[in-house]
Amino acid sequence: MRELDRHITTPRYLEIADVLQTEIVNGKYKLNERLPSEAQLCNRFRENRYTIRQALDILLYKGIMRSHQGKGHYLCEKPLNLQYTITPEMRFSKVIAMLGCTPSAKLLQQEKLVPPEAVVKGLKLEPGEEAFRLEILRYANSIPLTWNVTWLPVKYFPELLDHTYSLDSLYTMLDGVYDVQLYRIWSTFQAIYPTAVEAGHLKVPSNINLLHIESVMRDGDMRLVEYTSAKYRGDLCRVSIQFEQV
Structure with a gap:
């Protein structure tokens, strides 16, 4: 003892x-x-x-x-206990499937607008340049796991909103429609509490910590093409980082 x-x-x-x-x-x-x-x-x-x-x-x-x-x-029994690994080429659906779970996603909101300053700086956009904002709830075995807000520059993804009607995997769609593969170049991590809206969608009490991961992705031509704010349920998963081997 x-x-x-x-x-x-x-x-x-x-x-x-x-x-x-x-x-x-x-x-x-x-x-x-x-x-x-x-x-x-x-x-x-x-x-x-x-x-x-x-x-x-x-x-x-x-x-x-x-x-x-x-x-x-x-x-309290946890419906999931996931070891979620982040790599430069990580895809949510692929990682969840490798863990033996069924991935899925629900598009909650989409719009085209001038993004906030943090996104402008992260993607090196010009002042007043527009981007698509996608609000996505991602699931593992039908259990809500992460709340994502993703920004994609309009100049790289014309007519994007015409292709989001069935969004099981964002990266699969970007690959199939725009022939774009994404690679992570940096991420920041912070423990936060959910907003009332986030707690409702993720089905957690307001006192449960979320792991907030903000990331910027590039494509094969080294263009900055995605800024994502992902909020993971801290009660259901652990997140690790896999570094490239020398």
């Missing part, structure tokens, strides 16, 4: 919550197995029920466990 450090000033209930969360992550408790009762935890940590309930409330809020009145606490 991990010992508690009584020389630090962390509130007792947070310290207990950290111990329990570490044990859960390390596999001490199994799915569908009842977790220790409040009375057992009181005895183990030599604390009162109020402190133990505060600790359990932290884990409930994080979505790590669920409570059944009169039955106790149980671990």
